[in-house]
Amino acid sequence: MSKMNENNKLAIRMLAAMVLGIVFGLVCMAARESLGATSGTWQTINNILFQDITAKGANQAIGIFYLGGQLFIRSLQLIIVPMVFTSIVMALCEIREASTLGRVAGKTIGWFLFTSILGLIIAGAVGYFFYSTGAFSSQISGLKAHAGSAGANPLIVILNIIPANIGAAMSVNNAVLSIVFLAIGVGLSMNFLKMDKQSAVYRLCQETSDIIVVFLNYVV
Numbered sequence: 001m002s003k004m005n006e007n008n009k010l011a012i013r014m015l016a017a018m019v020l021g022i023v024f025g026l027v028c029m030a031a032r033e034s035l036g037a038t039s040g041t042w043q044t045i046n047n048i049l050f051q052d053i054t055a056k057g058a059n060q061a062i063g064i065f066y067l068g069g070q071l072f073i074r075s076l077q078l079i080i081v082p083m084v085f086t087s088i089v090m091a092l093c094e095i096r097e098a099s100t101l102g103r104v105a106g107k108t109i110g111w112f113l114f115t116s117i118l119g120l121i122i123a124g125a126v127g128y129f130f131y132s133t134g135a136f137s138s139q140i141s142g143l144k145a146h147a148g149s150a151g152a153n154p155l156i157v158i159l160n161i162i163p164a165n166i167g168a169a170m171s172v173n174n175a176v177l178s179i180v181f182l183a184i185g186v187g188l189s190m191n192f193l194k195m196d197k198q199s200a201v202y203r204l205c206q207e208t209s210d211i212i213v214v215f216l217n218y219v220v
Contacts, residue, residue, distance in 0.1 A: 010220065075219045077173050079212050084176065085183045086205040086212070092187025093195065093202055112180055 028049075035042040051061035088108065095104060161177045163169035169178040186201075195202060 014220075072219065075215075079215060080173050080176070081170055081179055082208055083212050083216075084179050085170075085186075086209040088180065088183035089187040089190065089205050090202065090209065092184065093190050093197075095191065108184060109180065112177070 028045075031045070032042055047058075047061040047063070049063070049065050051058050051063040052066055053061050053063040092104065157177070160175070161181050163175065163178040163182070166182065169175045169182060190199070190201060197203070197206070
């Protein structure tokens, strides 16, 4: 019961933070339109609150919200790879029936591919909707046209599911499919070898997962 209450409190805090962020963002947008994007007052506000401090010419900016946002995002990115890997490995290790194991492995990859494709479709549809309504019709002077590069074959995504190097796949956050494949491979292999919860690899995954949960609680 107490755990459910804690989850509810966390959800309420997250919802409140989201609402406050939207309201504050709208207020700042209205202030920018009222003051003028090139006015000295708005430039000062922007340098203090929103400026990307890594951008060229921003060596004197503070960017409080940019700093806070980047620290939060990087903290989450830090645990993505170990969290996905350990969760899948431990889940597969605890399944003993071969038929169930195969279904779970197939559903894991299937649902990941489905949600990825669904996300791309939704993002494309939303972007096209706003583009067709003229929401992105801003005119920027001083831009020069450059020749674009040809797009890559989309089947490369399938090829990259199996990484050429385990260390390289573990060191980047944009190779989630490779991490899922590695985790399924390790989990199935451990299950085939009848490794129980006392094995060193399982204990390492379990302890890593426990550390991630504690770290995530502090971050969120």
